[in-house]
Amino acid sequence: MTPWCLDIGATPVTGGVHFRVWSPLADSVEVIRCARGEEASCPLSRVGEYFQGTIPGMGPGDCYWYLLDGTLRRPDPASRCQPGGVHGPSQVVAPDSFAWADGQWRGVALEELITYELHVGTFTPEGTFGAAVERLDYLQELGITALELMPVAEFPGSRNWGYDGVFPFAPHHAYGGPDGLKSLVDACHRRGLAVILDVVYNHLGPEGNYLHAFAPYFTDHYRTPWGDAVNFDGPGSDGVRHYVIGNALHWISEYHLDGLRLDAIHGIYDFSAGHILRDITRAVDSLARHLGRTVHVIAESDLNDVRTIAPPESGGHGVHTQWCDDFHHSLVTLLTGERNGYYADFGLFSHLEKAFREGFVYSGEYSRHRRRRHGSPSGDQPPRRMVVFSQNHDQIGNRALGDRPSTRLSPEQLKLAAGAVILSPYLPLIFMGEEYGETAPFPYFTSHGDPALVEAVRRGRREEFAAFGWEAEVPDPQDEATFRSALIDPELRSVGWHQQVFSFYREVIRLRRQLPSFRRPEREEIQVTGLEADRVVVVRLCRGQAELVVLFALAETSCRVRLPFRHGRYRKLLDSAEPRWGGPGALAPEALDGGDEGIGITLAPFSVVLYGRDRDDRRRNGGPMPTEEG
The missing domain is CATH 2.60.40.10 (Immunoglobulins)
Structure with a gap:
């Protein structure tokens, strides 16, 4: 029952x-x-x-x-x-009419999430839940453990990112409606894949939003960039909170979803004593316990506010994990050299080093982009409280042309970015097509029916990018050709350098899933060393007698570095420079032996190299685990 x-x-x-x-x-x-x-x-x-x-x-x-x-x-x-x-x-829909086959499904643990974000409308030529089922075997082959669907709640027209939804309980009819979504979730569970849904609780879209006539769902006390703020703390807000919490539980109960990604919580305004984020998470946790399943609540936030993920007993909201934009910005600015907009706050090597070590780069420092101090320290939070990425729908689609990194970076840089995300201590997220270097853009698109709204969206996009410093002509969001340009082609994964990138992603994901040190690492098990002169970040994961060392070389030329490891023998498990991944040739040796003066190693440009030392190596060589001071 x-x-x-x-x-x-x-x-x-x-x-x-x-x-x-x-x-x-x-x-x-x-x-x-x-x-x-x-x-x-x-x-x-x-x-x-x-x-x-x-x-x-x-x-x-x-x-x-x-x-x-x-x-x-x-x-x-x-x-x-x-x-x-x-x-x-x-x-009218019968909530219990679907014949589920996932009775034994219990979900995927937080630390095991390797998430693949996709947009249903552009993931396949048909753009439906049913067509997405046909590609699940491909995603299983890739090795991911969870799908994350961009919002599917009913929105105007047939093509939209989904953040203009106005019926939060109704899966979009053009995607396949309620039964289509249930079929997709059921098919994922049969393959051992969790399903996370992006939900929008900070606003509703402007077209088709008929809630104002019923109740005080919205407030003019706060403003969001997207429209009226949802009324979470004003007069009449009890009914609003019941509506939103009911929506979260509806997706988990009726659709068997394994997680919710809460969009842009910095647009959720609640100054009541019990924040709505805390109440959503508590309700989800309670239902998950009743169902005997693992269900995750994931926040998207640009606040760098550790209270989002801190437990309630220490004054936090208790959300299970959150997206970490700082990791993305630190990595991308070093690879591309871009400094427009919010990228003005990033670009130093020390930023990436801190992102690997703590998560938030801005933890109270002055932000030039915001013109104020920003963020709070996150270094005491377990790494599983952060989701990291080198691509996602926002970081691609909120560029003027929606262009992907594959059109600006070399295959070596793409592999380095993949390694940085997937071999980090955090939870990795991949955006659809990234895994083989998809070159199709992902621009913003709509199919509104209101001509005035269409023109307002066009004008807003132009003004936004002019302020950001981009001079390129912004694709018309309403033009169907803009939408069509975003369709991905996974068949590219079998062609040329795309095949090598795809093979590399598969291997890196396999290693992440296979090696125990990547599962649930604690802060005290992680050591991060930045060799700024050589532009190399060294991440060491030390668990028990096992140790992994990941070297991220961001230099444009090969470099010789000395690592302060004085004990043990390390075996190479991965090198992105190897020819089988399309690399120029590996320079790092197959094995390393620690000595009194440490270990010298040569790294290829824009490469990632993974070494491991197991228990047998430690017992043979003896001695304590080396420290950063060496």
Whole structure:
């Protein structure tokens, strides 16, 4: 039996459908049933701030509207399905009708997440949940352990990034609707893949947003860059919080999802004593325990506020992990030399060294981009509290042309970036196509129906990039060709340098999954050394008697460095410069032997090299684990 059921919206019951809607702003609410071209209305009864009632004769598949005060016809704020889009009627869905085959599924542990972010509409030519199922074997071959879907809640038109959604409970009809998403999740679980969904709780899109007529879902006390802020702490906010927490639990209970990625929490404003992030996470944790499954709550935040991931007992919100933009910015600026916009805060070698060591680079220092001090220290947080990446939808799509790193970086640099992310102590995330060097752009695209809104979006994109310092002509978001340009082609993975990059990604992921030291490393097990003169970062993972050493060489030419390792024999496990990965030839030896003066090693330009020392090596050579001071 499901331990939690959605208590708002339309729910089939014996003999009919039960309706419940939060609508304190209305004096009366009726349900208008649409069947066979005819309409019939039935009033609901007020119970506190809600209207509810059971209508006999209705069932799954029936469409309906709410009629407010006899004049306003509106879709259901908690609609489970919008078959005609955001402006059409809602449809009754039976939440328990899908034949799940994942009864033994228990999820993927946080420390085992290797996440693949994808956009359903551009992941396949068909752009549907069903078509995505056909590519799951490919993702399993790659070695990832979790899919992360960009938002799928009903949005205007048929093509959109998903952050303009206006029906948070309804999977987009063009993607395949409720059953399509359930089929995708079920298919993933059969292959041992978790599914994480990107959800947007900081705003709703402008087109098709009919919530204002029902209740005080929004507030003008705060402003977001995307529209009205959601009312989490003002008058009437109890109903809003119930709606949002119910949405989080709905995805986990009805769709068997394994995690939620909370979009842009810096746009969630809540100054109440119990922050909504804490309440969402507590509710998700409680439901997960009832279900006997592992479920993750992941935040996207540019605040560098450690309270997001700190446990409640130490004053935090207790979110399980969060995206770490600082790692991306530190890595990309060193590889590309870009310094526009927020990249102005990055570009020093010491930034990347600190990102590897602590996560947040800005932990109270002055930010030139923000013109103030920024961030709080994160060095005492376990590395699994951070998700890192060299690409994601934002860092590509929020460029003027949506161009990918593969159009600006060499294959050697792409492999170095992959190694830095996947062999870091943090949780790695890959953006679709990255694994073989996809060259198709990922620009921002929409299919709004409101001409004024279309023009406003066009103008806003142009102004945004002018302020960022990009002079390129921004692709028209509304043009279908912009959307079509973003379709990826995984068949590239079998051609030329793409094949070598793909093979390298597979190997790096395999090593991450195989080597125990990459699983749940603690801060005290990690040593980071920056050799700035040589532009080399050394990351050592020391667990028990085993040790891994990862060398990241960011220099444009080969370099000779000395490592302060005086004991043990190290075997090479990976070298991105090897010809089998398309490299110029390995310079690092197959094995290293520590001596009184440390170890000298030559590294190829833009390379990543991994060495390991196992228990047998340690017992043979004796002596304590070497320290940074050596």
